[in-house]
Amino acid sequence: MNRTTLSLLAGTAALAAVTGFASMSEPAAAGKGTAQAAAVLPVERTSLLCPAPSTSDIADTAYTSYTPVTKGTRSTGTAELSAATEQSADGKSGSDKGAKKKTEKPVLTPKEPGTPVTGDTSGSDAPALVGTADGRFAPGWTVQETTEVAAGAGRGLQGVNCTAPDTEFWFPGASTDADRTDYVHLTNPDDSAAVVDIELYGKDGAIPSTVGEDITVPAHASEPILLSTLTDEKQPDLTVRVNVRSGRVGASVQALDDKIGGDWLAASTEPAGSLVLPGIPKDATAVRLIAFTPGGTDADLNVRLASPSGLITPAGSETLHVKAGMTSALDLGDVTRGEAGSLVLTPSDQSVPVVAALRVVRGKGSDQETAFIPATAPVGTRATVADNTSKGSTLSITAPGKTAEVKVTASAGSDGGTAVSKTFTIKGGTTQNVAAPVPNGGKGTYALTVEPVSGGPVYAARTLAATEEGVPGFTIQTLPGDRGMVSVPHAEQDLSVLQQ
Template identity: 80%
Template sequence: MNRTTLSLIAGTAALAAVTGFAALTTPDAAGADTAKAAAQQPVERTTLLCPAPSTSDLAETSYTSFTPVTKGTGSSGSAELQSATQESADGTSSAKSDKKKAAKPVLTPKEPGTPATGDTSGGDTPALVGTAEGKSAPGWTVQETTEVVAGMGRGLQGVNCTAPDTEFWFPGVSTTADRTDYVHMTNPDDSAAVVDIELYGKDGALESTVGEGITVQPHSSEPILLSTLTGEKQDGLTVHVNVRSGRVGAAVQALDDKLGGDWLAASTDPAGSLVLPGIPKDATDVSLIAFTPGDADADLKVRLASPSGLITPAGHETLHVKSGMSTAVDLGDVTRGEAGSLVLTPTDQSVPVVAALRVIRGKGTGQETAFIPATSPVGTRATVADNSAKGTTLSLTAPNGTAKVKVTASAGSEGGTTATQTFTIKSGTTQDVEAPVPSGLRGTYALTVEPVSGGPVYAARTLAATEDGIPGFTVQTLPDDRGTVAVPKADEDLSVLQK
């Protein structure tokens, strides 16, 4: 018996031993037993990435950290938020950190259930990397909100700091002269990430070679100006960020010379049906941008979930999206003074699509812009931070069936006690609910949304702040916080070694 045969036998025995430990969760096990064996357990570690907020000297940025209280966690845990460029992979200060404010954390996260806040000013605040462990990890969220009082992108800009991933879709970007759009990519890891950035317009892929093989160094952030990737000037583009190796967090900062600006978060993964929740009722213009990455065209039914039910916008009953081409349509003041969410469903064959809305409030020189990407449902639980007693609007949508939803207001960052309220959202409707506010509120607070019964719920939060007559606002969607994970139960079963 040669060495190759012996190694093969040893490897097979080792593999059998490993599979034996998880024998109760193999596909051959009874379906009911397997379902019972998989239990939802709190995650033990969460990483969040916050892009550099602004290059404007007039920028005022606030950060809010919050972890909802989660059953089943241990007694220990912590979270920290620091500059992405504060340390390199070998633990020494990076060259970029000499140019950034990196010495002191912008905030120190508190115990679960209580928000922590911090702020910075000016245009040299770096991208941030956050890590939470133990009881601080499940559902951890960090909100970055920036107010710019004048100049390009003036208004309110907000983004939820995101988890690192390997693929992102951003419908709604532009390379025209009046727009300055950057895709910010942050690498939290000890090895470099290699990224391809692809742009798709009304006629298909835009020719570009400089978007291929972009290296994002370890513990660093790279803002890429999209207009430098192509010579074509188009509005309503879709950007695909594809990570060849490693992982990054990505978000697009879209700044307009006259219409303000905001962050565009990534659309949910391509799907046949999409929901874009929380269009402000006073929106003066709404544009829909959609893209299908597959080989087939998509035909979509366009409906608005209003307070009274699903309605079809006049003149925009359907949308045809050609394969590989970014399609934009102006829906005008589609909400007509009422709360609304856009619901896209296939007219016939289901074809995966990504989509986002560009929303404008105000008129004339007092206009401001925000973006609403298609999002996944709330699921088990979702949380959004940096709410205030005034200027916060929570929008809930139940497109497929009546749902009951519990909304909890956390304690305030500087004082106040929690408050809870339950709402019933009728099938096919969107409701701007009067969310609870902590009793004796001081500072800001977080809102946690938990479906109690009924169909899937989609949610979005709008922050509004008027400055010099300009209605600054920003919208964040509330997908499931992924605070728990299914953990199969595995028992040792050495009998498989005897077969």
């Protein structure tokens, strides 16, 4: 080992505290002679990307930013959301040689961890947003984008958690059906262009499309890609893979239906043999499971519902066979039958990695509305969701295995109030719609933070409901772990290497 190696170790330790570069896996066991275990520290930088909210002239969009208070952070830091624009000050593309990026006024600038900050916009020309937080604002930073559309395709309530940039995304549940208008929104936060492939998989396998190859997303820009421009096939159930060849992007699918509303479809968690899809509303009138396996082996899945009383098998929908490389779907009807529920998928035989999502419909006739629940990661250490109200929010928590104790904290309101916490026990194999706390004297919207205290892993989702001009709307966001903490390897100088 030489001095260059020592410098590299020090640089690696510094980078590990930055979201997007940090390794989330547990460090390897220390060998003989190594000193201390890795330290668990707050991340020092977080990036979030929000898609352009709507093409409707009558859309009203609210943004809510929140960072939970985290011990061990620096006393300083900043966070802001700004428009994703590649325009330079002289009107030329920001990717032109020598052009300077136009200075944009931030849409949101949080002032203090522990208190939500809100902003709003309206109409069809609201841009995508690029956000960065560092220091005390970085650990667990979350931004919710919620849009109300009173009429037209996708009318109702559309909500999405702004996402971190990555290099691969899976979206089971997209569609090119006649009644659907689905867009893949790609947002590039970086200073150089990203190159992306969009792959489509239907009931018979991969759908050839040269149009979806080598899509360039300019620096600090966002591109909505209409799925129907990538293929002429009309398929009700598609799996979309976003594969980034160069750079990083944030990706979300906007699914708009002419008859039953619409919502944002967030990416499924990484392919896995067992999956949990939490938070099916108790009054769901139609639930459809869409699944896909990217490998070369068929998957056979046991389908069970975690209800308030335990795990049950839906009659007539006990299993789902997913052919390798093909998208499969299963109609579950009104599977929850008036009770809170979450879907639990486990292998019937050998474990084969799959991705999955649910399309959920509430209401009947002309009052139907749609939302999506992707398979999600467990809460882990902590997870947060913003833009809650005391009357319009439902928090659902699932413990698919062992019984778990969970602390739920309601933050201060965006316009005042103080935080309140409650602890709940979720029995193994059940889903509970908990009576989540609300802030004392709270005004405005607030965030809910879920922290497991003991027991097995838990999964969570939040439903927002609102009525717009007589039309009931709803949207569902899952609560995967916020990745606010990271293991940083311990490194120290070993002067004996200088003698080698």
